[in-house]
Amino acid sequence: MIISVLQKRHTLRGHDRLLPEQIQRIQHRKLAELRQFAYSRSGFYQQFHKGLFDKPLSELPSLSKSDYLAHFNEISTDSRLRLHALESYMKQMAVDDLYLGRYWLMSTSGSTGKNAVFVYDKTEWAVALASYMCCNDFAGVKTNFFGKTRLAIIGSKTPWHQSARVGHDMAVRTVPRLRLDATDPVRENIDRLNEFQPTVFVTYPSVMEQILEELRLGRVQFKPLAVLLTAEPSSPALRQEMSARWGVEGFDCYGATETGVIAAECAAHKGLHVRDDLLIVENVDEKNQPVPPGELGSKILVTSLFSRTLPLIRYEITDCVRFSRSRCECGRPYGLIEEIQGRRADFLRFPAPDGSRVTVHPNTFKSLLEPEAVEAWQVIQRSDGLHLRLARPRAGFSPDRLETKIQNELARQGSVSQKISIEIMDEIPRGPTGKLLLIVNQNNTSV
Structure with missing residues (x-):
């Protein structure tokens, strides 16, 4: 080759x-x-x-x-x-x-x-x-x-x-x-x-x-x-x-x-x-x-x-x-x-136990969410935690299992436990250009 x-x-x-x-x-x-x-x-x-x-x-x-x-x-x-x-x-x-x-x-x-x-x-x-x-x-x-x-x-x-x-x-x-x-x-x-x-x-x-x-x-x-x-x-x-x-x-x-x-x-x-x-x-x-x-x-x-x-x-x-x-x-x-x-997908920052902040690459969420039995997904970081939008989950999908996977991975990367909410919907709203933004940072913390 x-x-x-x-x-x-x-x-x-x-x-x-x-x-x-x-x-x-x-x-x-x-x-x-x-x-x-x-x-x-x-x-x-x-x-x-x-x-x-x-x-x-x-x-x-x-x-x-x-x-x-x-x-x-x-x-x-x-x-x-x-x-x-x-x-x-x-x-x-x-x-x-x-x-x-x-x-x-x-x-x-x-x-x-x-x-x-x-x-x-x-x-x-x-x-x-x-x-x-x-x-x-x-x-x-x-x-x-x-x-x-x-x-x-x-x-x-x-x-x-x-x-x-x-x-x-x-x-x-x-x-x-x-x-x-x-x-x-x-x-x-x-x-x-x-x-x-x-x-x-x-x-x-x-x-x-x-x-x-x-x-x-x-x-x-x-x-x-x-x-x-x-x-x-x-x-x-x-x-x-x-x-x-x-x-x-x-x-x-x-x-x-x-x-x-x-x-x-x-x-x-x-x-x-x-x-x-x-x-x-x-x-x-x-x-x-x-x-x-x-x-x-x-x-x-x-x-x-x-x-x-x-x-x-x-x-x-x-x-x-x-x-x-x-x-x-x-x-x-x-x-x-x-x-x-x-x-460009936003990468997210989370508080660490020592008061500092850890940066988590968007590929982390792609590797966690792409194998899930859902048609589409979006992660939104807000001041009160992570909000997940999931479109049309199929048989076998478990919200509790997904939340545990995310918490475990964030802990591995050095973050404290996060509040995670999951919203199930038929279609995830797209941005003004017609794109579906996979990672959205709505937190006030500057990256």
Whole structure:
């Protein structure tokens, strides 16, 4: 696998030296190949795009996450891939398991609280991994394969999470690597990082804020040479404090389980370069009308030019982004995203027995609630405790068992006991942008 990834990375590096019009020609060719494949192999697209086979991309209907899940079996170009069977398999899956010996399975709850399964074959996964390696290239991070690079990652270790699969499959024996879980108590992770002494550190911005809080308290004894921030938008304040305390500027990498890397930041820090050679990313409003550069959109429609197992054509990702009106001074031929909103989940703080406060990452609640027999969920922190909204629980759900699980995990992380209330409802209200916020902080305590 690693040889295939390095070969595809070499190809992607070559695209960095092309002109924008050459990238457009690559898009045009790859889009034609994708559509031809989808129309010949996917029963869903044969009907979904019926009468539109020769129409431009902008005139095709978009594919929502709910439609993707409802028509998963018909979208698939391999008749052996059936959603129910994949979901059952993933419950017992190890991080190095391949479905049918050839497919990488991943899942995300996204903004709806409903798991969506995505499948990569060897070629598709090699492209996705190469796109992640190019984040390092954009940031100027050079990997020394003889022990000088020490890589630490705090993300998810859940086998079906993309960050876990990337971390596992990109491991190189000669590069010391430490993988930690964002749901573990932050001080346990700090102790392991202090011992490991990473030179390159990859994590979520919300975890980085936890690290900086511990740094202010004098508990952090490591100083990386490079920091890559993934999965969530980073704030200017976070980056400024990283620069002031460590002398390094973080680099944002914007990716999705559905697509791999969507965009990544270079050393000029003028925005995130869109992977226009692998994807077509349309910034649109609520009615799927184009949003011009400089204006904030309501969602993006992503066409994955390398997807074949489950072709994704104008797939909706409900992130609000703003494209830049200008190109980057680095000379790369890709479009720039200058702002991303909407993917950041709040992390919550709780009182500890000694009067201090402990910070709990939102992934903690995802790991507790996603296995529950409910259609959707939301955690709200208020001054009087935690309020859980649960939609349409199924047979076997136990509120008392769930409350005990949450209390035990909060105690493990160092919190005092919390008052927990559970509200059962048919539908959980969504935010003004149409998103379901999984974690909501209504407490007056500043994070």
